Amino acid sequence: MSVRKRTWTTPSGEERSAWVCEYTDAGGKRRRKTFKLKKQADQFASSAAVEVRQGVHVADSESTTVEEAGRLWLTGARVSNLERSTVEDYARLLRLHVNPLIGQTRLNMLTISRLRAFEDELREKGRSASMTRRVLTTMSTLLAEAQERGLVGRNVARDMRSRRGGGEGRHQGKLKVGVDIPNREEIRALINSVSGRWRPLILVAAFCGLRASELRGLRWVDVDLGKREIHVRQRADRFNAIGSPKSVSGERTVPLPPMALNTLREWKVACPKGKLGLVFPNMSGNVEVLGNILKRGLHPAWVAAGVSIDTGKRDKKTKPILVAKYSGLHALRHWHASWLINRKEDGGLALPPKSVQERMGHSTIAMTMDTYSHLFPRGDDEAELAEAEASVFG
Template sequence: MSVRKRAWTTPGGEAKTAWVVDYTDATGKRRLKTFKLKKQADAFAATALVEIRAGTHVADSASVTVAAAGKLWLASVDAAGLERTTAASYEGHLRLHIVPYLGEAKISALTIPAVRAFEDQLRTAGRSPAMVRKILVSLGTLIADAQERGLTNRNVIRDVRGRRGGSDRRQEKRHRGKLKIGVDIPTREEIKALVGAVEGRWRPLILTAIFTGLRASELRGLRWSDVDLDRREIRVHQRADRYNEIGSPKSSSGERTVPAPPIVINTLREWKLACPRRWTGKRDADGNPVLVLDLAFPNGAGKVEQLNNIVRRGLHPAWIAAGVTVETDQVDADGHQVLAPKYSGMHALRHWFASWCVNRREDGGLALPPKTVQDRMGHSTIALTMDRYSHLFPKADEADEMAAAEAALLG
């Protein structure tokens, strides 16, 4: 490997100089790389020499652009048979966020400053901290795939994440703040009003969400075969994604059995008699369609219900009927102010279930220990449960404890 100065004259008569690193890579192919400054050439030569000895060096000319590497990555994602929702998220991150800013860059030439500039561009474009983090995770997975293909020798995203440690997540938590009763989590009074107001085909679904904490995807994929009315238990073995495709729960911890209170069981007994059945595509000897009782909360055809239908036609009207609303800037045809539900999504009910699990019995809760709460919520780790809900667990009376300790110490 040599570093030498090259001088030449342009057709216009201008004299120019540059520094060239002349070396042979691990495959025995001669490579030339040009730099404006000698210190840049020396730095590259020192790094390349170590990488060649380690068998990890990839010349820029042997690499591809981020956009090209992204196509290879998505092809491997499809071949791996990942869940359709996950594959769609990867494709969206690549098409909407990564390619517009980094698509033409050589993947082997990505540096920490380039990644930091990319982050700044995403934030300036209005991406949330959570979205920026997800995009970087996708970019890191893309680069890892390219690294395995020999298109780059390092994963710069891992270098960035390793340097920062957990600072990004801590910053995101500070930005998001703790879940608050009456803001993110419905109060007991609001839940009581909702239970009294919800009716019709949405009542069994919403009551099950309130008192079991199942995710919306788990409710949409719940089968009657997993509802044990005699043992008062609901088993979670599958879920429906946003494309209405049935798949496994989010993690192995998502597979669980959750006890259900009498109000849920009794409502489900009644609903089972009226629940729409799914046509199997077959007909009996008399030509009648053969129907089966499959999903617990299907649409009118017995198939997976759309999430937006549950929210817009079921949950929101129930909140409004319960009087749990906020004012909007809109007015109706009669000049009355339009009210909107205070809680917009199904996840608020899941948050309430968690708070119900941890609250003291004298406050109407179950007073369950953290590990049991984790199991019932289907969280992958106890850390996830505690990070999200630790502030809801009852605290000891520290003032009395301090007074007793003082008395014991000072007599």
């Protein structure tokens, strides 16, 4: 590893100079990198020497840009048969949030400070805290792939510490009953107001906790009315393509409560028939579009139940325009989780965290606790403390 000054004369007779760092990489190949200042060359020589010893150095000619690495990563995702909707999400993140800001940066020029500046730029340009986290997670996955391809020696996104003091983000991340999770009275009003083809779907969503994609892909052969249980074995993505559940844990068996069971028995007679044998198909027997479920089924049912928000606008008949308080099917899944968790005296099932994880189809117990830990009884209520104390002293 040597640093020297190089001087030359241009064709016009002008004398110029630069500093050159010459070294041999881990593969025994001679490398040269030119700098304007000696300080820059010395700094590179120091860091490159360490990287060469550790076997993680990647020369400029062997590296590539973030944008090109992203294309390679997406190609690999498609070849590995990753779900189409997932690949589309990744591509959208790269196109809208990564490439415009950092796409032309070479991978081996990425440092923790450069990535931190990228994070700041995302926030300054209006990206939310959750979107910023998603983008950085995507960068970490992209760099891990590039590292395996030998395009970069270090995954700086993985080494970067998460920001501390993000109280606002953590506060927003906690699901709140009455804001993100319907309360018991709202669910009761919803069930009492919904009818027709949407009633069995909403009952199963609320009392079995299936994801929207799992509801749309559910088949009658996976519903055992005799044993009163549903086997989740497939799902329908946003493009209506049938595939496997999101994870191995997503393939599970969940019990059918009496009301949902009886409603399904009645619905099976009236359900549109189709070659897919779906429980909640469209009127042609094919996969129902999520937008139709929301706009024609769930949202009108919430409004009819009185669980709505006044937009402040009026229709042509001067009646107030109301919208559903909860916009997605996932609110019913959140309610199901809270029902599993709540104490029996509060109308819940009081299941332990591991059972909740299995019912919800979460891939890890950490996912369950990260999302719903604040809903579990604390176990330190005054009455319980007094009872525990009395048991010790007799």
